[in-house]
Every structure is written in structure tokens, then in C-alpha cells.
Amino acid sequence: MASDGGRKQFWKRSGAKVPGSLIKPGSKPPTTPVKLKKVSTFQEFESNTSDAWDLGDDDDELLAVAAENLNTEVVMETAHKVIQNHSKLQEQHKFQEEHLQEEKQEEFAQLTSVACGDNRLVKSVSEGHTSSSLDSASENSSMQRSQSLPQTSIPPLASGMADYSTSVTPALTEREASRLDKFKQLLAGPNTDLDELRKLSWSGIPKRVRPIAWKLLSGYLPANVDRRESTLQRKRKEYFAFVEQYYGSRNDENHQDTYRQIHIDIPRMSPEVLRLQPKVTEIFERILFIWAIRHPASGYVQGINDLVTPFFVVFVCEYIEEEEVENFDVSSLPEEVLQNIEADSYWCMSKLLDGIQDNYTFAQPGIQKKVKMLEELVSRIDEQVHRHLDQHEVKYLQFAFRWMNNLLMREVPLRCTIRLWDTYQSEPEGFSHFHLYVCAAFLVRWRKEILEEKDFQELLIFLQNLPTVHWGNEDISVLLAEAYRLKFAFADAPNHYKK
Numbered sequence: 001m002a003s004d005g006g007r008k009q010f011w012k013r014s015g016a017k018v019p020g021s022l023i024k025p026g027s028k029p030p031t032t033p034v035k036l037k038k039v040s041t042f043q044e045f046e047s048n049t050s051d052a053w054d055l056g057d058d059d060d061e062l063l064a065v066a067a068e069n070l071n072t073e074v075v076m077e078t079a080h081k082v083i084q085n086h087s088k089l090q091e092q093h094k095f096q097e098e099h100l101q102e103e104k105q106e107e108f109a110q111l112t113s114v115a116c117g118d119n120r121l122v123k124s125v126s127e128g129h130t131s132s133s134l135d136s137a138s139e140n141s142s143m144q145r146s147q148s149l150p151q152t153s154i155p156p157l158a159s160g161m162a163d164y165s166t167s168v169t170p171a172l173t174e175r176e177a178s179r180l181d182k183f184k185q186l187l188a189g190p191n192t193d194l195d196e197l198r199k200l201s202w203s204g205i206p207k208r209v210r211p212i213a214w215k216l217l218s219g220y221l222p223a224n225v226d227r228r229e230s231t232l233q234r235k236r237k238e239y240f241a242f243v244e245q246y247y248g249s250r251n252d253e254n255h256q257d258t259y260r261q262i263h264i265d266i267p268r269m270s271p272e273v274l275r276l277q278p279k280v281t282e283i284f285e286r287i288l289f290i291w292a293i294r295h296p297a298s299g300y301v302q303g304i305n306d307l308v309t310p311f312f313v314v315f316v317c318e319y320i321e322e323e324e325v326e327n328f329d330v331s332s333l334p335e336e337v338l339q340n341i342e343a344d345s346y347w348c349m350s351k352l353l354d355g356i357q358d359n360y361t362f363a364q365p366g367i368q369k370k371v372k373m374l375e376e377l378v379s380r381i382d383e384q385v386h387r388h389l390d391q392h393e394v395k396y397l398q399f400a401f402r403w404m405n406n407l408l409m410r411e412v413p414l415r416c417t418i419r420l421w422d423t424y425q426s427e428p429e430g431f432s433h434f435h436l437y438v439c440a441a442f443l444v445r446w447r448k449e450i451l452e453e454k455d456f457q458e459l460l461i462f463l464q465n466l467p468t469v470h471w472g473n474e475d476i477s478v479l480l481a482e483a484y485r486l487k488f489a490f491a492d493a494p495n496h497y498k499k
Contacts, residue, residue, distance in 0.1 A: 180206045183213070192216060192223045198426040203480075204473065205422045211318040214311070215344065217425040218351040236343040243286055246293045255293070258300050262288045265305045270414055274313070279331040283338065284308055287346045291353070298360040303405040307352060310409075310418050311345040326414065356432050359404065367404045370432075371396050374404075374439050381486060382444045385451065392456045399463040403439050407431060411442070412468045412476075419476045434483065441482040 172180065183206060186196055197216060205213045215221040220235070221228050250259040266284050269275040287308055292300035317325055319337050330338070358366030375396040379386040389396070402410055407424075409417050420438070424430030443450075446466060453459045468475070 176206070179204075180208065183209045187212065190225050192225070194223055202423050202426040203477070204419055207317065210314050210418075210422070214314055214348065214421075214425060218348045220344070220347050220351060232340075232344075235347055236340060239290070239343040239346050240339065242290045242294065246290055247286055249293075250289055255289075258292050259285070259289055261302070262292070262300055262305065265302055269305060269309055270409065274309075274326050274328075274330070277330055279338070280312075283312070283330075283342045283345075287342060287349065290346065291350060295353075295357070298357055298362075301360040301364070303402075304353070304360060306406045306409045308345055308349050309414065310421055311348045312341065313414065314418060315341045315344050352431060355429065364405070366432075367401060368397075370404045370436055371400045373436055374400055374443075377436065377440045377486075377490075378443055380490075381440055382447060385444060385447050388451055389459070392454070392459055394456060394459050394463070398460055400439065400443075402464075403442070404435075407435060408439070408442065411466055412471055416468070416471050416473075416476050419473050420480070423480055434487065437483040437487045438479060441479055441486055445479065445482070 179200070182200055186192060186200065187209065194216065197213065201213055201217060212221075216223065222231055249255050262285055266281050266288075267275060269284070274280055284305065288300055288305055291304070292298075313325055316328065316330065316333075319333060319341070320328060333341075353360070356366060358364075359370075360366075375386070378396075407417075408420065412420070424434065427434045446462075449462060450459065453462055
């Protein structure tokens with residue numbers, strides 16, 4: 001069993017300050033869902049939630065099920081098929097990579113046998129293969145992050161597919177081209193059907209259309225195309241009026257503590273290269289300070305700084321063709337473009353925080369409730385994992401506080417966060433209710449590794465440093481499929497939070 005001193009050390013590793021009042025001995029945090037009603041069932045939650053899956057391959061099975069009256073067994077079986085199919089895809093990719101590696105090794109062996117009398121040639125061949133492998137890895141990483149440039153004055157789909165043929169991004173697969181076509185058609189009309197946009201976006205948004213889609217899904221832009229430009233101009237002007245009115249007071253006595261904390265937290269952002277750029281720091285400081293002044297009920301709280309990053313990165317992609325967005329020199333963009341990105345990021349972050357503001361008010365009651373709900377949900381989903389954590393005195397707040405406070409941004413790479421947010425923004429309460437199920441699926445995803453750890457410290461170290469650095473869209477798709485299955489598995493169990 002771990003000592004109190006050992007546990008306190010690990011509280012410091014969680015990446016967030018946890019107030020001492022978060023858990024009082026003998027008290028039991030509320031176990032109701034986030035919206036506090038005397039009677040709150042998951043039938044109500046389900047009726048207010050619009051879920052859908054991608055039309056294509058195995059995913060259309062889920063849409064077919066969702067169109068009928070949901071039967072728990074059918075939904076669980078169908079979602080399980082989706083997970084299995086995604087897993088098979090991953091195994092196929094892994095087999096192809098291993099086969100390619102074997103071919104390279106055989107080729108290398110042949111070259112070295114020919115050059116056995118010349119050490120310099122052997123060294124040259126070895127370096128060539130190493131360089132080739134690194135270039136290949138770098139190219140794969142670049143392709144994951146690449147995004148074409150949409151036009152700001154029209155839906156970013158007016159241009160054809162030429163951008164893809166001239167960039168490092170490979171030709172679209174038939175399925176990707178089909179999905180992009182559906183987004184094109186949907187966004188081309190005079191009034192975008194937001195329900196259809198949510199259905200399409202649930203299973204991921206093509207990079208080219210993500211900026212406009214996020215602005216629509218967040219409620220920042222209207223569905224009517226003719227009103228969008230005037231809305232953008234008005235909201236951007238309004239934001240910079242706030243900057244002119246409030247930002248000069250950042251060093252005043254009553255605001256300097258807030259500004260100082262923001263200044264300390266920004267270097268902790270991800271990704272590292274982006275956060276070290278002075279221009280990015282300046283923009284983030286303004287966004288966070290203005291939001292804090294405009295929302296005195298919560299003010300600035302550690303963790304809010306992370307929530308700007310996905311919006312900022314996605315909106316930068318609206319103006320550049322750089323494949324490595326995270327390494328792009330933001331200061332090279334025109335000042336007017338930077339102002340547009342800053343204002344758009346502020347308003348979309350504000351829309352997000354409107355739905356989860358109780359996470360950041362005094363003592364962060366929203367997070368307390370969600371962590372308690374997660375604990376009780378996991379106890380029903382996987383009692384063995386729950387019992388193992390309890391046996392080794394690992395408290396959910398010690399690792400899940402950060403999951404709720406930072407919306408898993410510290411647990412997965414930025415590319416995965418952006419994909420996750422495609423789905424969250426497609427759900428009416430994606431950042432609150434659905435996030436709970438994603439966290440439950442995320443924890444159970446590591447059940448094998450968790451059950452193998454027999455020590456408090458090793459368990460906590462693992463849970464605070466999960467090995468997701470190589471995760472991609474496939475991993476997030478499997479995670480979301482499992483969260484989707486869990487949500488509907490409990491849709492007919494109104495008391496599933498209670499033992």
C-alpha cells in the first residue's frame with residue numbers, strides 16, 4: 001500500500017492544480033449527470049443526442065441501426081463489428097509494413113555481400129537505408145498533417161482536386177473522395193443543413209473542409225451562406241474592440257495575477273514548436289486574457305489554455321499549404337490573416353466553454369462530478385479494472401482530473417485531438433456527456449497493462465503517461481466506436497451510474 005506522502009507526490013504530476021476541497025472525507029460527490037435535474041435518465045440523453053456514422057464500408061451498419069428503434073443487443077453487436085473491422089485494417093497495415101521491411105533487409109544483405117571487401121561502401125549503403133527509412137517516416141508524418149488551402153470568401157470546396165495532386169498528400173482513396181464529395185455538395189447550397197453536416201462529420205471531417213465545418217458546427221457561423229461574410233466581419237470587429245477595451249489593463253493590480261498565470265501556462269501548451277513562437281504566445285495571451293475578463297464567474301483556470309490550440313491550428317490551415325502545420329512559422333502570415341485566425345479561435349473556444357463552464361468555476365464542480373460519474377461507470381463496465389485500481393488505492397481524480405480538465409489533450413497527440421473534436425462538435429453535448437463515455441472507453445482500452453501493474457506508483461505513472469504517441473485516426477475511430485457502443489449499451493439503464 002502506498003503512503004500518503006507517495007500519493008501527494010503523484011498529485012503534482014497530474015498537470016493540473018487540484019484544490020484541496022475537491023474531495024472531503026466522508027462526503028459523496030453528486031452522481032447525477034451534468035445537467036442537474038431530479039430525474040435524469042439516459043433515455044432523455046439519447047433523445048437529445050444526434051449520433052451517426054460514416055456512410056461507407058462497415059460503418060453504414062451503425063447508421064442503419066440508428067434509423068430503427070435501438071435495441072441494446074443489436075447496437076452492441078453492430079458497434080463490435082465496426083471495432084473488429086477497424087482492428088483488421090490495422091493488422092493489414094502492420095503486415096504490409098513488416099513485409100516491406102523484410103524486402104529492405106534482403107536488399108541490404110545482397111548489397112553488403114557484394115561490397116564485403118569495402119567497409120566504406122557498406123557504411124554508405126547502411127546510411128542510405130537509414131536515411132530512406134527516416135525520410136519515409138517523415139513523409140508519412142507529413143501526410144497525416146497536410147491540408148490544402150481553402151478560400152475564405154467562399155466555401156473551401158469551390159476548387160477541384162488539383163491541390164492534392166501537387167502536394168505531398170497521396171491521391172485520395174475512392175472512399176475519401178466520396179466523403180469529400182458529400183461535404184462539397186452539402187456546403188455548396190445556399191443554406192447548409194446542419195443536421196446532415198453533423199451526421200457526416202461524426203466520423204471525421206476532411207482536412208480541406210475542416211475550418212468551415214468547425215465554424216458551422218460550433219455555432220460561430222450561420223447556416224445561410226449569404227450571411228457568413230458579414231457575420232465574420234462583425235464578430236472579428238467585436239473581438240478586437242474587446243482587445244482595445246480590456247487588454248491594456250492586464251498589468252493592473254486586479255488583473256495582473258490572471259495575466260501572470262496565463263503567461264506561465266502558455267509555454268506548457270502542445271505542440272512544442274508552435275508554442276515557442278513569440279507571435280503565437282502573443283495571440284494566445286490576448287485570447288485567454290479577454291476570455292477571462294469577459295467571464296468573471298470562472299476567470300482563467302489552468303487547462304483552458306489547451307483548448308485554444310486545436311481551433312488555432314485548424315484555422316491556420318485555412319490560409320496555408322504547409323504540410324507540417326505545427327512547424328509552420330506563423331509570423332510569416334499577413335497581419336490581417338493573423339487577426340482573422342485570432343478572432344475566430346476566440347469565438348469558437350468561447351462556444352465550446354459555454355457548454356462546460358462549470359468545469360472551470362470555483363472548485364471546478366463540473367470536473368468533480370464527471371470524475372465521480374466516470375468511476376461509477378467503469379465499475380459497471382469493467383469491474384475487474386475498477387477493483388484493481390481500488391485495491392492499489394489509485395483514486396480516479398489522480399489521473400482522470402486531467403482527462404476532464406484538458407479534454408484528453410495531454411493524453412493523445414494533437415492530430416488525434418483534432419479528429420476527436422470532429423465527433424465532439426457533431427454531438428449536441430459532445431464535450432460533456434459523450435466525452436464521459438470516451439474517457440471510460442479510453443481507460444478500459446488499457447485494461448491488460450493496468451492489471452499487470454501491481455504497485456501504486458507504477459500504476460499512476462502509467463496512467464499519467466499512456467503510450468499514445470504513435471496513435472492516428474484509426475485508433476481514435478476504434479475508441480469512438482467503443483464509446484458509442486457503451487453509450488447505447490446503457491441507454492436503457494437509467495440507474496447505471498448507481499451501484
